[in-house]
Amino acid sequence: MLTNLKPQPADKILMLMQMFRDDPRSGKIDLGVGVYRNAEGVTPVMRAVKAAEKRLWETETTKAYTGLAGDPAFGEALSALILGDAVPRDRIAFAAQPGGTGAVRQALELVRLAAPGATVWLSAPTWPNHNSIVRHLGLPTRDYRYFDEATRGVDFAGMMADLEQVAPGDVVLLHGCCHNPTGANPDPAQWAEIAELLARRGATALVDLAYQGFGDGLEADAAPTRLLARRLPELLIAASCSKNFGIYRERTGLLVALAPDPATRELAQANLAFLNRQNFSFPPDHGARLVTMILTDPALRADWEAELEATRLSMLRLREQLAAELRQATGSDRFGFIAAHRGMFSRIGATPEQVERMRADHGIYMVGDSRINIAGLNAATVPVLARAIAEAGV
Ligand code: LMR
Numbered sequence: 001m002l003t004n005l006k007p008q009p010a011d012k013i014l015m016l017m018q019m020f021r022d023d024p025r026s027g028k029i030d031l032g033v034g035v036y037r038n039a040e041g042v043t044p045v046m047r048a049v050k051a052a053e054k055r056l057w058e059t060e061t062t063k064a065y066t067g068l069a070g071d072p073a074f075g076e077a078l079s080a081l082i083l084g085d086a087v088p089r090d091r092i093a094f095a096a097q098p099g100g101t102g103a104v105r106q107a108l109e110l111v112r113l114a115a116p117g118a119t120v121w122l123s124a125p126t127w128p129n130h131n132s133i134v135r136h137l138g139l140p141t142r143d144y145r146y147f148d149e150a151t152r153g154v155d156f157a158g159m160m161a162d163l164e165q166v167a168p169g170d171v172v173l174l175h176g177c178c179h180n181p182t183g184a185n186p187d188p189a190q191w192a193e194i195a196e197l198l199a200r201r202g203a204t205a206l207v208d209l210a211y212q213g214f215g216d217g218l219e220a221d222a223a224p225t226r227l228l229a230r231r232l233p234e235l236l237i238a239a240s241c242s243k244n245f246g247i248y249r250e251r252t253g254l255l256v257a258l259a260p261d262p263a264t265r266e267l268a269q270a271n272l273a274f275l276n277r278q279n280f281s282f283p284p285d286h287g288a289r290l291v292t293m294i295l296t297d298p299a300l301r302a303d304w305e306a307e308l309e310a311t312r313l314s315m316l317r318l319r320e321q322l323a324a325e326l327r328q329a330t331g332s333d334r335f336g337f338i339a340a341h342r343g344m345f346s347r348i349g350a351t352p353e354q355v356e357r358m359r360a361d362h363g364i365y366m367v368g369d370s371r372i373n374i375a376g377l378n379a380a381t382v383p384v385l386a387r388a389i390a391e392a393g394v
Helices: 012-022 047-059 072-083 099-114 128-136 156-163 188-201 218-231 262-279 286-296 298-330 352-362 381-392
Strands: 092-097 120-124 141-145 171-175 204-209 235-240 253-258 345-347 371-373
Touching: 047 286, 047 298, 072 092, 072 218, 072 235, 072 253, 072 286, 092 099, 092 262, 099 128, 099 204, 099 235, 099 253, 099 262, 120 128, 120 156, 128 141, 141 156, 156 188, 188 218, 204 218, 218 235, 253 262, 286 298, 298 381, 352 381
Parallel strands: 120 141, 120 171, 171 204, 204 235
Antiparallel strands: 092 253, 235 253, 345 371
C-alpha cells in the first residue's frame, strides 16, 4: 500500500527553516518562518504564560478529558477577546482546535458539511497552507486579487471587482489583520465596503485571525472581524493563540461559528463537536487553559497585554528603521510601504532570483515570494538587510 503513495510537494516555509539550520555561516539572518524573536533572537515564553504555568502546576488535580469542544471557559474567554460585545452570546458557537491551522482546517470541514459545492475564495496571494488545505479537502476554489505589486498596498479596486463574482453561499477567506504574506491591509473604510459587498452577495466570510495584537493593538486588530460580525448573519473565525500568547508548540486555537439565530447556533455547536470527535476527539488543553487563566485573571491579563504591546511596538520600530535605512541605501522612498504594513510580514517585491542572491551572498533567508519576517531582524541586522536589498537591485 505505502508504495502507492506519491511524493508530496514540500512546504516552502518549512523547507526554508531547514535550509537555514543547515547553513554554517555565522552571520546568517532568518527572515523565514513566522515566529516572533526578540532583539537577542530568542522566542521568549511570555511572563504571564510562565506565571500561569506555575499556578497550573500547583493547582491542577486531573488530566481527565474536558469536553469535545474543549473547556467552554476557553471559548468564552477567547471569543470575548475577539468579538467584544459585537453580537449576542446566544448566536456564538465555538470549539477549541489544535492551533490556528487546526481551526482553518475545521472551518473548511464545516463548510464541506454545510455547503459542499461552495467555492472558497482566497486572496492572491495568501498563506500557502490555505491553498493546500482547500485543495486537500477537494473544495472548489478561486482567487481574488489582493496585492498591488506596484504600490505594495491592497489592490482594493481589483479585490472588489473580483468579489463581485462571488455567488450566494460562497465562502470568502479574509485575514482579519496583519495579512500573511503581504503585510498590506484594507483600511477601516475599505473593510466597511467589503462587509457591504459580502452582505449584498450573500457570502459567508471566514476570517483567519492569527495575529490579533501584532498590528495596531488588540482592539484595533479585532475591529474588522467585529464589523463583519455585526453586518453578516453568519461568520466563521479561525483564531490562533500561537503568536499573541507565544505558545506556538502548544497548538492552541479556536473555531468560532456565528449563527443567524440561537437554534442554528445549537446545530452549529453540535456539528463542531462532531467534527472534533471525527478528527481528534478532544482538543489539546494545556495552552487553552493557560490562555483562559490569563484572560480571566486581571493581573495576569494586564501583564500579558503589556508584554504583547511591547512586542508590537518593537516590530513597528524595526519597520520604521528598515524603511529609513532603505531610503538611505537606495536614495528613494520606494520602500516606504514597509512602515505602513502591519504584522510580522512584508512582501518586499524582490524577484525569486534576487531572493536567491541575497541568500547566497549574505545568508539572508526569506520566503521565495520575498516575504520577510520583520521580527527576525534586530537593530544591528536591519542595515545589513537594507544594503543587501539595495545591492540586489530590488
Ligand atoms: C508562517 O506563515 O510562517 C507561519 O504561519 C508559520 C507556518 O506554519 O507557516
